[in-house]
Amino acid sequence: MDIARLKQLAGIGENPHFISMPNPRQEFARRHHEKMKLSMNESKPQKLELKKLAYATGDLSPVLSKDNVEYHYNVLSNGYVNRYNNGEGDADFNYGGAMLHNLFWEQLQKADGSKPEGAIK
DSSP: OOHHHHHHHHTOSOOTTOOOOOOHHHHHHHHHHHHHHHHHHTSOOSOOOOOOOSSOTTTTTTTSOHHHHHIIIIIIIHHHHHHHHTTOSOHHHHHHHHHHHHHHHHHOOOOOSOOOOSOOO
């Protein structure tokens, strides 16, 4: 059997009668990405803003240090917002990053010194 026939059987090379099928995982990922883009485009605002923290940057210590919170809030989280608002990079990626970080910061609260009690269920 010659090399041309092997390539044809393997779907490699030029063959006008051969239609290559996309990798199922790649096709799933492509479709998922398209759906996400469509859902995100439905209600995206023109401008985003970084929500103010409900606590001081040092209030999450010892779980997150003041330096850690300041870096992640002022540099990383704010970066997503600025890039989205300035039209830099992938708008969907920056929008998602900004929204997820705003949600993340809302989940945290100032440590009140209390300790959990009782058995973990």
